[in-house]
Amino acid sequence: MLTTLPTPLKVSLHQKPLAQIAFIAGAVLGCLTQSACSLAPTAPSIAWVSSTPSAQWQSLPATALTATPPTGANVVKLDPQTTYQPIDGFGGCFNELAWSAVQSLDAPLQAEVLKSLFAESGCNFNLCRVGIGANDFALEWYSLDETPGDFAMTNFSIERDRKILIPYIKAAMQYQPKLAVWGVPWSPPSWMKTNNQYQGGAMKQDAPTLAAYALYFSKYVQAYREAGVNLYAIHPQNEPTYNNGNYPQCHWTGAELNTFLRDYLLPQLKKDRVNVQVWLGTIVSGKLPEYVDPVLGDAVTGPQISGIGYQYGGQPAFLATHQKYPGLKMLQTETECYKGENSWTQAQTTFSKMINDLNNFANGYTFWNMILSEKSTSSWGWKQNSLVQIDTQNKKITYEPEFYSLKHFSHFVHPGATRISATGQSDLTGTANPFTTSNLIAFRNPSGELVVILRNPGNDPLPVTLQSGNSSSNVTLPAQSMNTLVLSGW
Numbered sequence: 001m002l003t004t005l006p007t008p009l010k011v012s013l014h015q016k017p018l019a020q021i022a023f024i025a026g027a028v029l030g031c032l033t034q035s036a037c038s039l040a041p042t043a044p045s046i047a048w049v050s051s052t053p054s055a056q057w058q059s060l061p062a063t064a065l066t067a068t069p070p071t072g073a074n075v076v077k078l079d080p081q082t083t084y085q086p087i088d089g090f091g092g093c094f095n096e097l098a099w100s101a102v103q104s105l106d107a108p109l110q111a112e113v114l115k116s117l118f119a120e121s122g123c124n125f126n127l128c129r130v131g132i133g134a135n136d137f138a139l140e141w142y143s144l145d146e147t148p149g150d151f152a153m154t155n156f157s158i159e160r161d162r163k164i165l166i167p168y169i170k171a172a173m174q175y176q177p178k179l180a181v182w183g184v185p186w187s188p189p190s191w192m193k194t195n196n197q198y199q200g201g202a203m204k205q206d207a208p209t210l211a212a213y214a215l216y217f218s219k220y221v222q223a224y225r226e227a228g229v230n231l232y233a234i235h236p237q238n239e240p241t242y243n244n245g246n247y248p249q250c251h252w253t254g255a256e257l258n259t260f261l262r263d264y265l266l267p268q269l270k271k272d273r274v275n276v277q278v279w280l281g282t283i284v285s286g287k288l289p290e291y292v293d294p295v296l297g298d299a300v301t302g303p304q305i306s307g308i309g310y311q312y313g314g315q316p317a318f319l320a321t322h323q324k325y326p327g328l329k330m331l332q333t334e335t336e337c338y339k340g341e342n343s344w345t346q347a348q349t350t351f352s353k354m355i356n357d358l359n360n361f362a363n364g365y366t367f368w369n370m371i372l373s374e375k376s377t378s379s380w381g382w383k384q385n386s387l388v389q390i391d392t393q394n395k396k397i398t399y400e401p402e403f404y405s406l407k408h409f410s411h412f413v414h415p416g417a418t419r420i421s422a423t424g425q426s427d428l429t430g431t432a433n434p435f436t437t438s439n440l441i442a443f444r445n446p447s448g449e450l451v452v453i454l455r456n457p458g459n460d461p462l463p464v465t466l467q468s469g470n471s472s473s474n475v476t477l478p479a480q481s482m483n484t485l486v487l488s489g490w
Helices: 020-033 096-102 107-118 159-163 165-173 207-226 254-271 288-296 317-324 344-359 401-410
Strands: 045-051 058-060 075-086 089-094 127-131 180-184 231-234 277-283 307-311 329-334 364-369 371-373 388-391 396-399 418-425 440-444 450-456 462-468 471-477 481-488
Touching: 045 401, 045 471, 075 440, 075 450, 089 165, 089 401, 096 107, 096 165, 096 371, 107 165, 107 388, 107 396, 127 165, 127 329, 127 364, 159 165, 180 207, 180 277, 207 231, 207 254, 254 277, 254 288, 277 288, 277 329, 288 317, 307 317, 317 329, 344 364, 344 401, 344 440, 344 450, 344 481, 364 401, 401 481, 450 462, 462 481, 471 481
Parallel strands: 075 462, 089 127, 089 364, 127 180, 180 231, 231 277, 277 307, 307 329, 329 364, 371 388
Antiparallel strands: 045 058, 045 481, 075 418, 388 396, 418 440, 440 450, 450 481, 462 471
């Protein structure tokens, strides 16, 4: 049975993904200096990396390419001419506790960790998140202006970030110079909230407070850029649904967010000539009428919003959002936190959800905690998963299973790639169709090669035939595996 994917998105040439222009310029320069850019066609080839519970990131051999497609039970058909959304990139969140863990290591080990996440040879992360003020993995609570009644933002300051978060970001930029960062607050300054506390509560809705908060965002963008951080976007609130008092947070309704964006934040940025993307995020509701429609449906606000950021709870809304607001950028902004188990089963789930979100028109994917210490616990007592764990006592680095979930995408799928049509079928006796939108996805990189990502969740090896035009090849996916295949010259 063939898997049916949504109608292809016709991408405007004016909607360039992040770093695409720079990539094109680099490619042209490379062509002027390398004979490899001749018009001679590249001989078809295939490279394959697979990860299983017992063997991560293993290069495996594929059978020789054939001129005519062989007969196989499991056929993956690629159609590079049918294209969907562009891919902006992948990354995680810069948190204070992570930088504290990194600094426990000597310089060579610090470099190893940062390279593994940001260098081209590693995960090649290019698109990352940072909290505006404290989040639950900050060392403790703080905001950028805790002076009550400071509506003019006289005491606004990012001095704390200059000592912790900005050095972390700049250390990453040594290995990823084109790193793009977006910011979002977990809570505004406590005096701007109905309960005058950073935990729980809601945003005050009086005009002086909202105007001050708009100025707070404007000053933040300017200060971070002056500090040398490529801050390209801001989101108004992390998880505006929640106000349970467990960690820094703030409740907003959809209507309240729209009023703030339309009447305060967007005009303030325009007044200050701050050219930054404003996104609606980070949303955990999968119901469009709660937050998306009040903002995007507003004739003034909607056209000024660059995209939507959905956290794990909002994932079901990706396809519905694309169908109602086609062409709007979407970003998966946070994975499930889990509870520090860092299991292979959880890594498989993350891998599957990455495939599903991108098949439903997300333009990028952001993990939550990139790095944690062996405690894996937030300042508010939550033990959570991470990509990398650092044993600060024994100076040992562990790459957790979800590290490979992300790397199977981010190492191979480059900024500016385009998702292409990939369909699969199966007639294995007693086996459900493995090639659903959660197990199969494919892209074409700006340099031309095809990237096919496949998951075999079963307990038995799975033979697969890859087919694109007159080129095809056979592979057998190991049991419980995550796989990336790069097809050159197809």
